[in-house]
Amino acid sequence: MPAPGPRHLLGVDVGQTAVKAVVHDESLRPVGVGRRSSPVDREVPRFAERSQDALWAAAAGAISEAVTASGVDPASIAAVGITGHGDGLHLVSADGTPVGPAITAMDSRAHVEAAQLAADEERMRVVLGRSGQEPTPGAAGNLLRWLLEHDPERIARADAMLFCKDVIRLRLTGVIATDYSDATASFLDTATAEWSGEIVEAYGLPDSLMRLLPPLHPSGDVVGAVLPEAAAATGLTVGTPVVAGLHDVQAAAIGMGALEPGRLAIVAGSFSTNGVTTTRDDVDPRWQSRLSITPELRIAMSTSATASPALNWVLRMLGAHDDAARDLLFAEAAALDPEEQVPLVLPFLVDSPLGADSSAALAGVRGWHTPAHVLRGALEGIALMHVWHTRALGERFDWEQPVVLGGGIARAPLYVQLVANALRSPVVVVQNEEAGAFGAAAVAGAAVGVFESVSAAQELVERSSPVLPTEESAAYWAGVIRSFDEATAALTPWWRARAAVSSEAGR
Known part of the structure; x- marks a missing residue:
């Protein structure tokens, strides 16, 4: 036979x-x-x-x-x-x-x-x-x-x-x-x-x-x-x-080798998605406790549409309309002194975990700032959302190191380093460009006996060597995070007042 x-x-x-x-x-x-x-x-x-x-x-x-x-x-x-x-x-x-x-x-x-x-x-x-x-x-x-x-x-x-x-x-x-x-x-x-x-x-x-x-x-x-x-x-x-x-x-977590209790996966794609796999049932308005591929397994995920929508808008505003212009701008941003102050960007173009009234903001702009400074500020703003989301999750959950990073923006080495610096954590990047399709195929394969289990399939995930946070960036990022917290606190009443005026005008 x-x-x-x-x-x-x-x-x-x-x-x-x-x-x-x-x-x-x-x-x-x-x-x-x-x-x-x-x-x-x-x-x-x-x-x-x-x-x-x-x-x-x-x-x-x-x-x-x-x-x-x-x-x-x-x-x-x-x-x-x-x-x-x-x-x-x-x-x-x-x-x-x-x-x-x-x-x-x-x-x-x-x-x-x-x-x-x-x-x-x-x-x-x-x-x-x-x-x-x-x-x-x-x-x-x-x-x-x-x-x-x-x-x-x-x-x-x-x-x-x-x-x-x-x-x-x-x-x-x-x-x-x-x-x-x-x-x-x-x-x-x-x-x-x-x-x-x-x-x-x-x-x-x-x-x-x-x-x-x-x-x-x-x-x-x-x-x-x-x-x-x-x-x-x-x-x-x-x-x-x-x-x-x-x-x-859930599929991306499998494609990142992270659908195991105690693993944290973050994705910078259409959404900033930050999820820790767990068997616990803690709930909080700042995250979603979603059942996973079986009812016994969950992902506590904190998300917002604050990643690629914000980056794409900034690139359009800066005139980077094609791959060549985008690559040049990223190279210029990467060449900046890593601890040089850049504008603070709140990336709330279409969504915000701080509430529907919140909108995007660009603060701390100086006359000597170039498009490269604004781009790095936007990337820092997107990284700050990983900080916001994981800070909320960290109040209830623990996870092992390193953090696993995926999504389109993770293809940029500059962004990967910014995330490691912001989170003060080693970061590994998934090498498979289609983590979601990988995860869907892994579940299908386990169902028909190609793999012993979904866990076994996850062992096939390829990831980069860890990118470590730099020692010299610790003080810089403490200041950036403090500025983010202060700016959002100060803007909250303004956002609410502006939303109230808009609501009145729409009646």
């Missing part, structure tokens, strides 16, 4: 701005990569939504490109794992037909509903205590409240509420479901790992909306198989197993 051929695994990562598909070999090395832009419509202020059909077309195109680029027999792909951004709202009918556009986590149309909930201490006590997090405007519960007020017919036509990765798995398999890691973002009771009518009620929603909540699975459950229509669109083989999948922070 001939020996079985090599097996492969497909990981799909559906992000806020791009869909990435990666075919991996049995050592989780990429052998074929596909990428498509993830469509987002921002024409209406505060809206960030997209066609579910367009999202599927992007995912199918990325998968087809990855399979073709790999050159492998599609029949050798043993399983498919999918990850995607959390929160947001994706409504479908019983047969999987989209009901309106997908709403992404960056959408803030429900900011009034979120503020009302946050101001109600009794309701927030239930939501935070039971679901493990204080919801953002882009959370499903707040978005459903908005739709009930502004588009109730859309909810009436829907039969299920899904998350981003669930929409892609639905198109592949026809199965409506979600996993614990995404469900935690809405109405899941983290103590029982079951949907909770009490949480639904605390959001101010009618009990009848419980009908929208899909079946729950651990991330590694095989919930379906590739259908003929999906196979034709993607190049996959009909019947290929597809697992439930997982939230992108």
